[in-house]
Amino acid sequence: MLFHIDFKTGKSPYLQLVDQVRYAAASGALRAGEVLPSVRQLAEELRVNRNTVAKAYAELESQGVIESIPGKGCFLKETDTPFTRSARLKLLAKDVDDAVVTAHHLQIDGDALLALVKERLAYFAAKAALDNE
Numbered sequence: 406m407l408f409h410i411d412f413k414t415g416k417s418p419y420l421q422l423v424d425q426v427r428y429a430a431a432s433g434a435l436r437a438g439e440v441l442p443s444v445r446q447l448a449e450e451l452r453v454n455r456n457t458v459a460k461a462y463a464e465l466e467s468q469g470v471i472e473s474i475p476g477k478g479c480f481l482k483e484t485d486t487p488f489t490r491s492a493r494l495k496l497l498a499k500d501v502d503d504a505v506v507t508a509h510h511l512q513i514d515g516d517a518l519l520a521l522v523k524e525r526l527a528y529f530a531a532k533a534a535l536d537n538e
Contacts, residue, residue, distance in 0.1 A: 408442075410451050418453050422461035423468075430470055430481055431493040437483040441471060 408425050410418045429435040441447075444462065448455040462479050465471045473479045508518045 408447065408451060410453060418451070419457045419461040419464070422447075422451075422458065423464050426461070426465055427468075427470055427496070431496060435481045437481055439481050440477075441479040441481070443478060 408422060410421050412418070414421070426435065426441070435441075441462070442450065444455050444458045448458045451458070462471065462473065466473055466479070469482060471479050472482050504522075505518070508515075513521075
């Protein structure tokens, strides 16, 4: 699993990481029982403070997304995941709403927004295909 932090957004790095793990869990990119990178390893990879990763992991654990096993690491929870289909759609709806509002403020019409979404979907599908080779 490849995580990334965009320091140019106004969003806190730990929240970006929380969102990425949640989305990976919801989409199936992370499987139940799969181990997450260690705090040290992920902090070095993302070039952030270890406390940033530790805070994200603590938040994910409090949300019931992951569980921490001392001496073994953090794992995606195997049971009682909060990410049903309706929960995944609710998470996505918030981001879609934000995109629609942003498009409105930028005076982008609905057709142009939909075309952009289709373009981005194609881009990420092609990127995923390359990553899986």
